[in-house]
């Protein structure tokens with residue numbers, strides 16, 4: 001099958017082989033319980049950026065590991081690749097596109113504080129701010145309830161944002177994260193924001209539950225404006241609006257976010273008045289900071305809150321591109337440990353474990369950012385990956401403490417799953433219960449501090465014996481430990497911090513992709529299923545029109561039988 005299999009693998013970087021040797025000869029013989037005894041190492045494996053404290057002392061690594069990883073980064077020309085991304089070089093080679101999501105959150109004068117080799121193209125900055133100004137104006141008109149009203153003259157208090165994948169996951173992640181931030185919650189008073197992503201009609205029913213067309217604004221978010229799910233959902237909601245308010249209501253009740261002006265116009269939305277654009281240099285999964293996120297979220301939380309979010313993301317961008325010491329650069333460190341765990345220690349998964357209910361959509365969003373970006377089988381030049389492990393990992397996660405009562409069992413005693421713990425010094429909504437020894441947030445955070453040690457240090461048979469555990473139970477109660485994690489401690493989850501977290505995770509994915517030498521910015525792997533679904537759709541249409549006919553022989557025997565059963569009337 002593999003067309004590239006015949007191509008020889010390009011030469012492994014020297015530090016790559018050194019890291020493989022180092023993993024086998026040194027690291028596999030060490031246990032984290034020993035490594036954590038070394039106070040000097042612990043201090044060296046801790047770094048502060050603004051109020052974010054990253055502790056990576058629970059990585060299965062010595063200072064030499066980090067030195068070798070930094071050498072690998074240098075050999076792979078990480079810094080040059082990052083700067084080329086900022087400069088707008090066409091690093092997405094298979095689509096011949098620039099990758100400039102960093103421009104989306106850059107202030108007009110961003111280049112004044114970026115290294116000269118990482119200056120963002122001025123035209124991109126101008127375009128970005130032209131659209132941001134339009135979003136600012138529009139969101140205030142709608143929120144003000146006077147200048148942009150519904151067809152019956154009522155203010156539009158509710159928004160349904162239709163979109164899928166990158167046109168949905170990021171905005172929903174931000175929406176959820178800020179729901180209980182005091183400033184954002186105050187700004188959202190009296191307003192509702194819903195997301196409609198799945199083409200399942202049940203999702204439509206849920207999204208519209210309790211909404212009225214008279215007071216609802218629909219935002220259709222699609223970079224291509226051709227995505228099947230989004231377009232059917234958009235037509236469904238258009239019918240909902242038109243059915244209640246007439247065809248002319250579309251102009252007041254539907255707007256679009258897209259790069260495809262013609263398709264927006266063909267759908268019936270006036271691009272001059274109701275379209276917010278972005279550009280082919282924004283990948284869907286990196287588009288939260290474009291109109292994709294900014295339109296629905298500014299309508300809900302107000303533009304001022306979203307400006308803080310952009311500022312937080314930009315601050316992380318500046319740190320990423322400007323901090324040349326890899327030992328102090330958070331996204332670089334995150335990426336290096338990602339590469340180390342996936343490729344050199346061979347762990348194919350990682351868990352995202354925010355101790356924050358507000359970050360409940362972090363894992364779904366980062367799943368797309370990371371797995372659609374780095375889930376690749378070849379390198380940039382089309383040759384096979386250097387090793388089967390030199391590619392993206394399976395990301396999953398759940399807020400703590402919920403995850404503890406779900407999949408942590410496997411993490412403690414089953415497979416090794418490197419974990420990213422994220423915690424906050426303060427809650428968005430502090431609570432205390434009189435008579436309880438700690439606040440509710442301290443209770444939550446007790447787990448944030450305990451779990452990484454349980455994973456790293458474990459519990460031995462000797463300890464269990466000393467506690468008097470019966471011999472028959474000892475094998476079941478032993479925790480082998482030596483399970484890596486990193487811990488990120490932030491102050492409070494506000495819009496600025498959230499922007500920084502988003503950028504941190506986006507950049508981790510880029511760092512990993514740059515080091516593996518693959519293209520993190522295309523997604524050809526999603527195409528085949530779409531093409532096949534189109535064929536099935538045609539088949540379903542034909543069979544529904546001419547019931548009784550057998551399913552086309554073009555499908556294999558298995559699919560034919562399933563389709564036949566699906567179409568059966570009497571089942």
Ligand SMILES: O=P(O)(O)OC[C@H]1O[C@](O)(CO)[C@@H](O)[C@@H]1O
Pocket residue numbers: 164165166167221222223224225226227230284285372523526
């Ligand atoms: O914004 P669009 O064009 O509707 O695409 C939605 C999503 O579909 C994908 O192409 C994957 O199918 C994503 O990359 C993208 O974010």
